[in-house]
Amino acid sequence: MNREYRYGDAVRLLGGTDPAIKKLDTLLGLGTLGLWDLVDAKNELIRLGNDLLGRWREWRSGDDWRSRTERIEAAHEILVITSLFEAVDGLRLPFTDDDLRLVKRTAGALTPKRRGKLQDNVRIVLDGLEVPPCPSPQRPYEDVRADIVTFYEGLAHNMLSVLKGVAGWDELTSHGEEQIIMEVGMALPGLALARYEDGYRRLAGDVPEFALWAQMTEHQATRASLAGLERVLAGMTAGKVLPVELEALRRTQQNALACAVAETGDVPVGMRLPTLEEAYLPQRFRAGEVLSGRDNPSMESWWKDKPVREDLPSFLAACLTRSAAGRTPLIVLGQPGAGKSVLTKILGARLPTAFFPVLVPLREVSANADVQEQIEDAIYHATGEKLRWPALARSAGNALPVLILDGFDELLQATGVRQSDYLGKVERFQEREAAAGRTVAVIVTSRTAVFHCAQPSTSTIVTRLEPFDEDQIGRWLRVWNKTNSSYFNRLGVKPFTLALALAHRDLAEQPLLLLMLALYDADDNALGKAAPGLGQGELYEQLIISFVKRELKKGRCPTDELDDRAELELQRLGFVAFSMLNRRSQWATSVQVSDDLGALRQDLREPGFSTPASPGEQTFGRFFFIYEAKAARDADVVRAYEFLHATFGEFLIARLVKSLLTEMVSMPRRILTETLDDSLLRSLLSWATLSSRAPAVVFLAELAKMGQDADRWHALVRRLFKRLNAQTDVDLPNYRPRIASPAERYAYYSANLLVLAVTTAEQVPASDLLPGLEDLPTEWKRYFYLWQSQFVGEEWAAQLRMVTSTPKVSSDDLVLRMNPAISGEEAAGELPTGGIGPLTVFTRTYVDLTSPGDESA
Known part of the structure; x- marks a missing residue:
């Protein structure tokens, strides 16, 4: 569909009169729009656009969410085009309207080549009318403004191409050409933008949606609680009286506000957990849009250029008042304990009656069911009533259903990758509902780390909840103490x-x-x-x-x-x-x-x-x-x-290793020396590197310093390393957390023993650790390249960061140490001082020292 017809649809949506629409169709119906058409059309389009934008009370009102949202977005398109025509009308060109119309009258007399070139230039103007979309809640207004500027600049450039076909262009002086270039190429975009921004600010003052989309609202009043969301949205739409069955669901969801902020079991007599309504604070967050299949919101790098925001109520209101809410789900990510589920409960209780929220805890419904069955199952769990979704959605009348699907990550964890296309199922459900006249918005929550298994479509808005800052911690504590x-x-x-x-x-x-x-x-x-x-x-x-x-x-x-x-x-x-x-x-x-x-x-x-x-x-x-x-x-x-x-898990890893080492060194000396059984330790340490969880190693170093057994642990670890090749596979045969070869398990166990050795002593000569079955340089290289060949990329990088080595003075030996930057003795990310460097560097140095002049070594 040509953009002109969409512009005509925008006029119709805002209530343009039949005569105006007919004239618009006459002007735009030929499928081409040249500069002569701007001459004929601009005055009428300016008058029509300003008239429609001035009647905002008429097109903004209405109970139906879909039509209201479409009309508001149509108003933005009319604002963009009207601002352009007003700027064109203000240009000072050395041509009369008759000069411009002459192009249309004489085009047929031109040579085919010249006429084709002129028609191509006319089409360039037509192509320029791809109006940028409305401001959106996930993008700063400055970025949208830049798109508008680019749009106006491109159109101005194309208009210059058309002007070169106007009668009299060849007779212009150089000063006249410069004047046109200045007016059209440089002044027009600025004039159009100024008129656009002025019109947008006026509309933002009258139509709250415009203010929300461009992030022009005052956030301070809505930071304390998501009750602010209720106030913001209630001010946009009229309240509704819900049917009995929907009112029962709403009351059930509102009851959550009076419940304790978390389920912790019993608390001491006299202590009380704050209620959800008392303790909830809107989180800080970041927001972005998936633009391609390469985007991965589960990666920290994806969020680096997205600013931290504090206007969560306004952001959510903006998302729910755009037509895109009925096409793609809004994704809410966060760490465990960040408050995702609490947020969904607040939304279920706080959305005003112009919306119809349905909270669906995905942990409580069938993972293999389709979306509609999951909704119906959640409603049954909440109210005890078996209700069919189509009838329920119809009974909501003009209220917009908002499905809140809490715990997408739980489906993935509990069922595996079979639900990785779940977001696609949600979008197909939205498409079906919209086609049936039952438009529905969807919010999906998930833990950030699991979301890499998902397949969000382009244009999906994703937001990530951020940790509390100092101010939020203080506000929460005031509630707790009170x-x-x-x-x-x-x-x-x-x-x-x-x-x-x-x-x-x-x-x-x-x-x-x-x-x-x-x-x-x-x-x-x-x-x-x-x-x-x-x-x-x-x-x-x-x-x-x-x-x-x-x-x-x-x-x-x-x-x-x-x-x-x-x-x-x-x-x-x-x-x-x-x-x-x-x-x-x-x-x-x-x-x-x-x-x-x-x-x-x-x-x-x-x-x-x-x-x-x-x-x-x-x-x-x-x-x-x-x-x-x-x-x-x-x-x-x-x-x-x-x-x-x-770090809870990493502490428990360190604590268990400590317990096993303590138990082994506590055995009678005869048993320890003759029948040392490391089967349990070896089974646990043969599948992944401890260095890949650096906090676990730091915890272990702290536990070693706290007790009196560090020296005994170190002696035990040295003995275990030296006897690595003296034993066959002695781990527990039924413990197989994943598939791995014997060489891989040997590599992991030996590397972890190396980490334990440098954790339990300040420095370790390599000669005290290696079995000594070959000369030291050869043996060291064998282990080094074994680890390098068996570890996946990040594990190998973590091992290199964890252990440092340097040649021992006056000796063909290496001194191995735990990286001080990791242990906290130096700032994280800095290279250790005192000549200690990454393991790879000093492996090469060590080989070179023992083989002078042998560059291949």
């Missing part, structure tokens, strides 16, 4: 201060982890009473074990068994963390955890506890610091688990 002031006073507990929270900022930046810190400190100010300079490993030890003991007490664990049972739970959680590490993943399913625990021969029987569905569920399901993703598949519920913060 809610529990009587509890604190009664027990003599001090309020949780901002300074204390910022001392553990990595955790406090995530809303759910901030709550975890607050709960921990509320127990006799445990966090505040910690010794100054408390290491992160010590904090995690106290934090995690306190929550584990709290859960055990709820299960009526005998007091005299509490410490032992807590230690057992922590060790199991360490095995779970290894399930994730060894699968190169941040999550694991309950089936995978159960298989691993069985293969590792871990006894899961717990006296006094009812038998859970699986060992994996028993290990994971009851801890607040673990995120559970679940999806219904056929008759089963498939569960996957992830730590709320990746």
